[in-house]
Amino acid sequence: MLNRPIIQDELEKKHITLLELYKQDLKTVGAIFMEGKALVDRADERAPIANNLPPIAGALNWTAGLLERIKEPMDKLTLLSQSIQDREEYKDVQKLYASLCKNLKEYNDLKIKQWEQGVEEHTADQLNKFLLYREETPLAEEGFVRVNFDPVLVRLLREVKYLLLLDIEVPERASLLYKKVDVYRTQTGNLEIIVTMYNEILATLLPVEKPLLADRIERMNKAL
Numbered sequence: 747m748l749n750r751p752i753i754q755d756e757l758e759k760k761h762i763t764l765l766e767l768y769k770q771d772l773k774t775v776g777a778i779f780m781e782g783k784a785l786v787d788r789a790d791e792r793a794p795i796a797n798n799l800p801p802i803a804g805a806l807n808w809t810a811g812l813l814e815r816i817k818e819p820m821d822k823l824t825l826l827s828q829s830i831q832d833r834e835e836y837k838d839v840q841k842l843y844a845s846l847c848k849n850l851k852e853y854n855d856l857k858i859k860q861w862e863q864g865v866e867e868h869t870a871d872q873l874n875k876f877l878l879y880r881e882e883t884p885l886a887e888e889g890f891v892r893v894n895f896d897p898v899l900v901r902l903l904r905e906v907k908y909l910l911l912l913d914i915e916v917p918e919r920a921s922l923l924y925k926k927v928d929v930y931r932t933q934t935g936n937l938e939i940i941v942t943m944y945n946e947i948l949a950t951l952l953p954v955e956k957p958l959l960a961d962r963i964e965r966m967n968k969a970l
Contacts, residue, residue, distance in 0.1 A: 761826055765835045768819055772842045775816055779846070782808065783853060800901060802861045803908035809850050810912070816843060858914065865902060865920045872896040873923075877937065878970060890948060891941045891970060895934045903927050 778794075785793040786805050795804030820843050823836070830836055875896065880889045906916050906924040916924075944966065951959065 758830065761830050762833070762835055765823070765830075765839050768823065769835075769839050769842060771819070772816060772839065772846060775812055776842075776846050776849075779809070779812055779849065779853075799908055800904045802857055802905050803912060803914075805857050806854055806909070806912060806914060809854055813847065813850050816846060861905065862917045862920075865917050869899070869902065869919055869923060872899050877933075878941065880970070890945045893934055893937045893941060895930065899923075899930075903930070 782794040784790075786795065786801075786808070789801070793804075794808050795801065796807065799807060820839075823839070824831075826836070875894055877894055878891055879894045880891050882889050902920060903924055906920050907927075909916050910924075947959065947963070956963075
């Protein structure tokens with residue numbers, strides 16, 4: 747039936763309408779991308795990033811959603827007849843689609859590159875710091891102890907986790923760091939328990955009680 751001239755003409759009209767609707771959707775996605783990109787770059791709270799995702803993985807996941815939205819219809823449009831593909835309407839849609847895909851890819855590449863530079867700059871310095879530090883406090887002469895696992899490393903490990911889930915290659919340094927994520931989690935968790943108990947003793951110990959624990963506190967301080 748599709749070979750009949752009358753049906754072919756009617757079908758071609760519908761396809762042209764379909765191309766026009768898809769072209770409008772491409773423009774809408776382009777506008778969403780430009781608006782969302784500005785919010786993401788400013789770290790605005792209105793940025794279109796899922797709450798459970800870190801900044802870089804969240805941005806890449808968002809652009810992947812935009813790409814998926816425009817890719818599936820385009821894949822189906824490539825199956826249209828050659829007579830439709832030769833029309834200017836189809837070529838305009840093709841150009842707009844290619845331009846939007848290029849913009850999305852360039853944005854993703856830029857985000858990954860910026861993140862990789864941060865990994866190289868900060869990882870080594872943060873890993874060389876002491877795991878514990880003592881802070882000054884009016885409640886105790888010795889001062890409270892805190893776990894010194896830098897938030898930069900916490901953010902880095904979180905980014906790597908979600909980037910791997912998105913099948914995105916991560917720098918070698920970050921990958922090696924992530925292989926020890928369970929070790930870091932166990933060690934920092936245990937240290938948090940220890941310093942919490944230690945700090946509680948310092949904060950609540952009465953002067954008359956201090957001599958009873960003086961030798962233990964002294965041994966602890968020497969170890970620290």
